[in-house]
Amino acid sequence: MSDATLLGVCYYPEHWAEEQWADDARRMRELGLSRVRIGEFAWARIEPAPGLLDWTWLDRAIGTLAGAGLKIILGTPTATPPRWLLDEMPDMLAVDAEGKPRQFGSRRHYCFSHAGYRAQCRRIVGAMAGHFGRHPAVVAWQVDNEYGCHDTVLSYSEAARQAFRQWLAKRYGHIQALNEAWGNVFWSMDYADFEQVDLPNLTVTEANPAHRLDFQRFSSDQVVAFNREQVEILRELSPGRTITHNFMGFFTDFDHHAVAADLDVASWDSYPLGFLEQADFPGSDKLRYARQGHPDIAAFHHDLYRGCGRGRWWVMEQQPGPVNWARNNPAPLPGMVRLWTIEAHAHGAELVSYFRWRQLPFAQEQMHAGLLRPDSVEDLAAGEVRQVAGELQRLGAAGPAPAPVALLFGYASEWMTRITPHGERQRALRACFEWYSALRRLGLDVDILAPESDLSKYRMVVVPCLPWLSEQVAEALAGLEAPVLIGPRAGSKTREFSIPPALAPGPLQRYLQIKVVRVESLRPGWSASGPGFAIQDWLEHLETDLIPELCLDDGHGVLYRQGNLRYLSAGPDERLLGGVLQSLAAEAGLDPILLPQDLRVRRAGDLCFAFNYGPSALSLAGLGLMNSPANGHFLIGSVDLPPAGLGVWRQQKA
């Protein structure tokens, strides 16, 4: 990346009187915005009746925006098919797990497996790309909108059933192969034909986990295929434009790495306050960070989508004020919109685009703030955007920023823990977030990567939870010089969701002489102590000749090492996880420092960034941060960070 982070905004010309467009465009530019995303929910206005395409208004809208100097990110409108399409094919709707069609009246009312709907999408995207694809102001496309939002990946429709059977037939070739792979002999679940296989919903008790995993894989593949069809049309009809999709935070129903592989850039929608309120955080965090968001929510996704986008990523929608969709909807602390924007820059975002330009006074999201209030007066965020636009100019390009630490996350592992958690708090995503947070508390920069990624450049690698782990990944990890920390459950399942013949950690056993012979999950409130730490939630019993590096007071080993590999055989508390990661980081020469609870830092190029997520002022003095900022030149801020405050200084070469 060679440019400064750009700023943009999401805009819906169809929501506003045409007379307002020019002034809106002018004001966008005045704020320092250069990109505008439009069109992704406009199908009913583009094609108000079957086949009746009306480009005129959108031509004028694009003309007006482009005329003001804005570049356009055009959304394909396939997340909101018009009502008339349902008259033609009522079965295009997705079906929920209870068998009920998910009706028209909001958005995402389609099934990824419906061939008719897929054809309609190709048609409208082709028409749109044909019309606008070479428009000089159109610089990028967003395909659809937030795949998976409102739990829309898994559909139990007839279309999905037929497509799943074909997918299985292709995967297994013969039904006996499926029976064996799934272990259907277990409860006389054998099939004689692929046509007998149903979707894994509404079974008397839980369906075979292999059945569920394949359905999850199939459903993810359907999203990939749906997305790819549009990408291919766009590449053909709109050459040279950047193609992206806006992923959504904490969504794991499909494989984001796989979808992103077809994109030029990964983007995501960043709502730190809404995510904090809705996700599974402790109540104390939800109160402490109510107006800031948890200090790691945004960064976690930045680092995840940078990985998905192979280095290229955007924030497509940035929360600018209170949202409407969480159980409670506080306002960001003044300064947080600026902070989030600079933080995205520090993590390498090419673009931060605010959602939305003006708060809309009607329909579902009328209580969602924008840069402007519904009465067109600037809302608080607008001032912060104006400020941050200048600051970003000052900072210039964030520069290449390979993080020293790699954290591996795979969607298949997340599905496995979701399908059979074995304990109420067991989820791969949770483990990854907690490990990520512990690394960030140590002041470390992290890349979140798919398991198969090239890890050769990293100085430290962590593997919080990879129940499925291939031979290649095991070999790669063992082949590193960097220290590697592997969490419990690694290699505990085969690709087909069974226990490996040699038991967990499966292929890692070649390099790490341990065998997990028993696992226990323990309810919240249970713990067992070691010197200065405790374990919780999960405990493994190992067969090994290795001498544990750490033991519980009763002698039960919890940390084992062989070569560069370390294995943690229990659910760590904060002290154990932090301590082990700190040791490894020190070993890797990374100078870890335990930061105050609310402080986060990030390096980019030769710049250092510090962010105060807490409710009180913080000082950077005396923390031992890299090249003591007191001596550095502060480009932004100073050693004293007020709430929502940040500091940027230039790192001295060692």
Add this chain to the structure above:
Amino acid sequence: MSDATLLGVCYYPEHWAEEQWADDARRMRELGLSRVRIGEFAWARIEPAPGLLDWTWLDRAIGTLAGAGLKIILGTPTATPPRWLLDEMPDMLAVDAEGKPRQFGSRRHYCFSHAGYRAQCRRIVGAMAGHFGRHPAVVAWQVDNEYGCHDTVLSYSEAARQAFRQWLAKRYGHIQALNEAWGNVFWSMDYADFEQVDLPNLTVTEANPAHRLDFQRFSSDQVVAFNREQVEILRELSPGRTITHNFMGFFTDFDHHAVAADLDVASWDSYPLGFLEQADFPGSDKLRYARQGHPDIAAFHHDLYRGCGRGRWWVMEQQPGPVNWARNNPAPLPGMVRLWTIEAHAHGAELVSYFRWRQLPFAQEQMHAGLLRPDSVEDLAAGEVRQVAGELQRLGAAGPAPAPVALLFGYASEWMTRITPHGERQRALRACFEWYSALRRLGLDVDILAPESDLSKYRMVVVPCLPWLSEQVAEALAGLEAPVLIGPRAGSKTREFSIPPALAPGPLQRYLQIKVVRVESLRPGWSASGPGFAIQDWLEHLETDLIPELCLDDGHGVLYRQGNLRYLSAGPDERLLGGVLQSLAAEAGLDPILLPQDLRVRRAGDLCFAFNYGPSALSLAGLGLMNSPANGHFLIGSVDLPPAGLGVWRQQKA
């Protein structure tokens, strides 16, 4: 009202052997009862087979009861259509939000929109009114029973769908008007025809709030129309009789003001213990008041339905002992049945009717107490009824009782907060109850009124939560001399559920120079402090030149005043709400006194009533109550109130 409060009872002759009727009637009279409600669940016995009307048993029952000197309140039996009706029209059933028909086997198994069922109701009511309408002992009619019980207002049936479309077509005239009113452009939700509009259930994510609000309005209108059809028949065939419906506590699915507008008298069913257990009260209240009911539950509804009935209201069903339908079912403290009865009198009830005469040993409500036990021995309540009958005679008419304080409550506002609460504790009904309770803690009498009511006689007006507030209401409030306190969210929505162009508080801005430019909802546990108080749950940010009367410690204004209008811009804690109301009441010359937690008082004519809802004895001495009761003449009780005790004294003219 010019008569003493009458007493009555609910009786089901069809449940008992005919030989028992005469003795039952005699004992009713002996207890002091003069009214008996019968018939509302008897359709299957009145018409055991299609068209086969059998009046004979009911003729005899009415004859027996009338012969003993009882006057009859006759219920139309439309809440329990007989089983054979379903054979004729199986689609008469309501359909739940998941699409499942709500089957026969209990009660209220009908859809308000089903034309066939509506015709059957007109037929049976016409037949009943024709037969009994001019019977001299029949003095009143109750239409149906507890509209809305068991969540039966909203039906997602085909009949409802068709009727909703017609309702919309009538309301909007053209589909484009609907599209604009709802803001359907938002997510390409435009319709081309009213026939495309479905009910707002089973959508992928939340339906358009305007869609939901219109469906709520439509559903409420269907109840109004259903009720009115019966009222019109009864007026024609049973002239001069009082017509009522028995509303149910804390039900808000339809507009009770609108239904009551067609009635002569509003009545409600008072189950203080059941409501406390089932409604959303803190656990500490549920324990403290387990055997008394929360001190404001009964009074709140008395004052609400007095408003609905334009001064005329009854308690149609009064809890006489443990009920069967709450999660836990304690027994009222001895004395509570008497207390509840006198309290209803103090609030102006014309009639208090106990449910039921004798505990029924079978079917769904067999654990619901009556005045008699199943073995016909008097249960505890019977003795209290005998006592209170004498006391009511002694007290005579309660006299005209215009309360000095008006509290405005509108069903449309309640629907709006239910459809989009924006915060987990945000409900108009909750706010109204809390404000009402705070006023009562100050010893004030309150009228609960529809927003459009004439407020000219009131000395103080409070508006806890009216998101929708018309120009007329705003003008009326501003035109008063009395102080007015307006709570947050007032005027924040248009009638069509969008944000007003000039933002909240909408039409109030003409009289109160504030503009709400941002709102936040905050999770339970969050609070911010001011001097001697705190705010919670909700916080608004205002644009105004007014100097706040109260601020948080950080300077954020929470109370603003212009002329007679005051606006509270945050969710108050008990101290803030109590303090502000006390100031206003003092300003209005109302001599507010902060009562002990468990004590409530009420004036009626020149009488003062005091009620002890607590578990311990209370003394009225030294409280500074009006015209010090120690000096007054106690008609009932004394200055010392035992648990469940009450005192009545004559107020000295000042």
Add this chain to the structure above:
Amino acid sequence: MSDATLLGVCYYPEHWAEEQWADDARRMRELGLSRVRIGEFAWARIEPAPGLLDWTWLDRAIGTLAGAGLKIILGTPTATPPRWLLDEMPDMLAVDAEGKPRQFGSRRHYCFSHAGYRAQCRRIVGAMAGHFGRHPAVVAWQVDNEYGCHDTVLSYSEAARQAFRQWLAKRYGHIQALNEAWGNVFWSMDYADFEQVDLPNLTVTEANPAHRLDFQRFSSDQVVAFNREQVEILRELSPGRTITHNFMGFFTDFDHHAVAADLDVASWDSYPLGFLEQADFPGSDKLRYARQGHPDIAAFHHDLYRGCGRGRWWVMEQQPGPVNWARNNPAPLPGMVRLWTIEAHAHGAELVSYFRWRQLPFAQEQMHAGLLRPDSVEDLAAGEVRQVAGELQRLGAAGPAPAPVALLFGYASEWMTRITPHGERQRALRACFEWYSALRRLGLDVDILAPESDLSKYRMVVVPCLPWLSEQVAEALAGLEAPVLIGPRAGSKTREFSIPPALAPGPLQRYLQIKVVRVESLRPGWSASGPGFAIQDWLEHLETDLIPELCLDDGHGVLYRQGNLRYLSAGPDERLLGGVLQSLAAEAGLDPILLPQDLRVRRAGDLCFAFNYGPSALSLAGLGLMNSPANGHFLIGSVDLPPAGLGVWRQQKA
């Protein structure tokens, strides 16, 4: 019983390569196992296509096992019908309460009322019994598997509806009899014909409790009939073999006494850790006993199923390590598998059979431990089994063990409290468990019996919760010399679920001059005190001339006595329940001793057993246990019990 407790194991030859069978069999014998249960989920392998019966593999498996000296318990495979059966009769599936068919893909996918499926079961069981019935190694049959698992007793299918109508017609003869029995007049619920009666699901509000109770009785009868059909075939075609069914802990959807009446032996599946985690125990117990199970879970079921089996009972599946199906799945403390086995022996089990031989690496239960790990290495339990096999040999037969205390439990009463609990914590099963636990804390041995059992041999009888109680039972209780303690709600309902004409305790009033005239249920947190105790949850008001033996501080009586009968009229806290039971036991000459929280004892023949269920070591010294074990001869263990430790000594004749 004259033999030592036998040990067995559950094995699935169809899950493993045939080459492994012989070695498995040899190792089973080596561990001390003599019984092996097989076949109960193998239908799809026995009959891979319609009518194509393949006995060959099972012949070889049985041959191999028998050749090693193992005796076979053969399961009928009707819990897992093969997929092809569904093509023939898709309506064989059960239907859930929401009306959704419960699909293929796991197990128990059938409706007990489906005549076609019943015929298929008779066919396959006939074929299996014809083929294997006289095989010398086949010593027993298990019918189906865990009736009721996954809530499969109640089915709302069309088949169930038709069968229910026939069942009702048979029971009531004429529809008017049903209307009267149910009290359908209540809400005009009268039927004109049995064909009008639907199943009691999806009603607008709760269906008539009599309707629900009859549906529960009908559903239970369907299980009895289903079971009996197989039993009759097996008796004919496999003479002399023991017939059993494996019941599941804490299941009460059908009458286990009635099903067991057709069996030779009752057996049950013992998962102490899974049951503790899933059932409604306080969180503190779930943590304290996470790795042991609550000290009374296993014993309660031992004593219940000993009653069901008229003295003959087995543990068919014994938990050997962590299971897969609870919310959290800890591992048993080392020693617990041995402890559970000896405890079963002490309670009189003829057989303890472990589930399963080897942990299966695939399908739904892949995380369920076995005696062997998936890699065929012995898991921890194997060592304990080897040890306990020797110990059981040493102990010999447990000898006749009539317990001195009888506790009455009836399924109809449990259904009644489930259908109308009246208070959130009211369940007959809960009361029985709590009383049982209190008795065991006093060191008493208990038989759990159906209400109609012969009680003449018992020295003390307790009746925790029998809302339905026949004249005969009342007479039998009153006719005993032993003291009897009767809990609240006894005799409060007639068989048809109405209140008895003379009120509760119904038929007991002839012998106990009390009449319950009012009951209250009170929410958790409420209590009322007496001297040294408190009551909670439930309080009854009585009419009686008896002087209470115990009163609350306010004078309200809570314990009444007449002759040998005592009646407790409130929900006791632990102190009250323990104290009253201790008094009664002392009166009965049973030398009750309040044991430490974690200790349990059991007598069998002249042996005494003590079990430490706690996390810490316990000493038996100084407890005053029978014939002071310090002086006795310890056959196993000593006076000091480590965690999971036990002691067995010979009781000296007094």
